[in-house]
Amino acid sequence: MKKFFNSSNISTSACIYTQKLPNSEESLPLSKSIADNLNILHSLFSNCTDIVCREFVIDAIKRSSALVFINGLADVKLINENILTSIMNIKEIPSEDLALNHIIEITKKHFFKIANTSEISTIGEVVYALLNGNTIFLLDGDIKALKMTTPGWKEKNVSETNVEKVLRGSNEGFTENICTNISQLRRRIKSYQLKIEEFIVGRQTQTKINITYLQGIVDDSIVKEVRKRIQKIDVDSILESGYIEELIEDTSYTLFPQIQHSERPDRVAAGILEGRVAILIDDTPCALILPATMIQFLQASEDYYERYPTALFIRLIRLIFFGISLLLPGCFVAIISYHKEMIPTPLLIGILGAARGVPFPILIEALIMEITFEAFREAGIRLPAPSNQTVGMVGAIVIGEAAVRAGIVSPITVIIIAITAIASFSIPSYDMGYAIRILRFCMIFLGGFLGLYGIMLGVILILIHLSSLRSFGVNYLSPISPLNLKEFKDIIIRFPWWHMSHRPHYASDSQRQKPYLKPEPPGKNKEDEKRQ
Structure with missing residues (x-):
């Protein structure tokens, strides 16, 4: 085994990927020659001391192979214990498996104990996988590579948000890791209709963006419009949710925000349940919620956690x-x-x-x-x-x-x-x-x-x-202009939960719950029967 790319002094920080792959290289298929593939990666990641390549021969199949990863992004301990150890411990492959057409299938079946393993076939896919903390396995004589999920960077634990504090309700806040943020939404909305679509935006940063919505409740036209605006973005970098907010909002020359942002998973989940779309951006704890109306910027999470007389009083004070x-x-x-x-x-x-x-x-x-x-x-x-x-x-x-x-x-x-x-x-x-x-x-x-x-x-x-x-x-002034009296139950005042049976008008499914009658105090019906 050996390292290359001048890796004698490994840096703890990942290489900044400063050039977008040319179209010819981005779609370039992997070669059967492992040396050719490594030479292309060497040219793309030149002067990057944190790129590590370990080359070795697998005795069981008599093939040259290599593991490539970025030190600081990939978990080196996981690679050593679960990947390299499993490769070195297998000395013989059953004859029936050797009859498989692709040698990469043999290695995938016998050598690796990583759950998230998938095949990739182009240089662009290899580069993107490396920059996201994955490990790439290259095998001589095969036109495909294996991508193994091995992220190992340090992450901030889930903690209380410092901006949107509440006296009652969840104290969790989003983190900079988009996977953790999605799991927080999944914990709150346990439905197969919660859909998550991924986009990659930013030529240099290659930032991962997820749009999240509840199928059957959200209006499909809103989802299509969000997809269309995100796909039109062609910029060098996306470092925070504010970049996306300015690039997709309807009117730029206005003081008023047209997209709501929040660091609270419960608030984002509430917006999704109302038929809105949430946009999660990797490396930032702020999620975007759209569409947004002006009245939503004057509402707080606590308005729905307190009893409605308290919420009514707080909202009136807030409006004054x-x-x-x-x-x-x-x-x-x-x-x-x-x-x-x-x-x-x-x-x-x-x-x-x-x-x-x-x-x-x-x-x-x-x-x-x-x-x-x-x-x-x-x-x-x-x-x-x-x-x-x-x-x-x-x-x-x-x-x-x-x-x-x-x-x-x-x-x-x-x-x-x-x-x-x-x-x-x-x-x-x-x-x-x-x-x-x-x-x-x-x-x-x-x-x-x-x-x-x-x-x-x-x-x-x-x-x-x-x-x-x-x-x-x-x-923006909905439901005040145009006037929609059905939605006034949650505008200036908040009615009791048993009284709010409909979602906002822009939701595809407006029925939030079945018509529910207020429960009567115990014993009231018996007293009425005695009087009769």
Whole structure:
């Protein structure tokens, strides 16, 4: 046995595959000569010290052979114990098996104890298999090779998501391994109708992408559209789900997200059960869920785990804070600038008295404080976890107090911006939160230049824009526009589970459950019988 490709000093990191195979080599069939096949692999993986090849002769069949794998991607211990040991221990092959047409069939039957073993026949398949942690077995005199699944890289264990935290419900989050993520969905949806289709995207990264849906429930036209858009992608690299999101969304020039993403398997499974499609991307814990409507970005997983009165209260509070986050600073600037008569006289006197000595107009004050709070928010994300909250809170308090004492801003402006910042944290989706934060600045400018008329103009323009958006053919404001009263059971309020018997209208099978009557308290029927 020997190693080649300058492998005397094996690197622990995999070689970066920096060139897409030319079409001539990608479809080039394997040669019967093992030397020719190894020479092609040597030319493709030149200057890659982590490519390992072990050449040896199998005594039982008197043939030269080789095992090729990437050190760091493949499990070397598994290769030594389950593959090489089994090859060396067999000294004789039964005569009836020697009559097989392909020698590769003999080796597959007698030598290997790896469960996932398959035949491949082109150079492109060999290269892709190696870059995914598989081991390739080449045999002299055969035009096929064996691919054995032997991944050995380190993976992050399943842990709690840091973004979508809940008080009640599953604490599991997706990992960077797409196979682990699929198994988490399989555990939650135990149905043969759960379909998983694989695509390879990215000329350099060769990223594995799976689309997942529930056959019979999802609309076939949505699945076809997802396939079509993914197959059209022709880029060098896919490193995160955000690449796919931008490449397949309906409208790029909008602040509002049209595809929902989540790190929670239970949330993705819930979306699939509602007739939506999930996209899982290898090497990222974020899954994409589509189609998406605006109301889904204002809903959280806990809305369905708590009893419906609690969920109703939380949703109403969330919607109120959503409006505050978008409109409060702009309305404050508009009223102080143009509509002072709307404020009660005692409160107006207090506001004007506190603002005495401030050199800037209210518009500039609001912009100064808003930009300052945005800077603290961004700094809190970049700081280490143990100190980000402390620095953010202390910094905001100190800067706000110092700004008031220095006469840069008035106390009421600090209060308004602080309430707005707190309200923005109630939005469950970070993507929607970013959109609202940007639009808040637009509302401040409209309020500062046009007053409440500008605020109303901004709201109307936002509604017109939202009405024009689509997410894979589904109206973004659905079911509010166009109006669908059947789906209002899970929009602003959430009805009890026994009352929600239908899926969203874009699902192929709209019947979620059979009509179910609310159970009556025990003893009620007996009392009625006594009265009768």
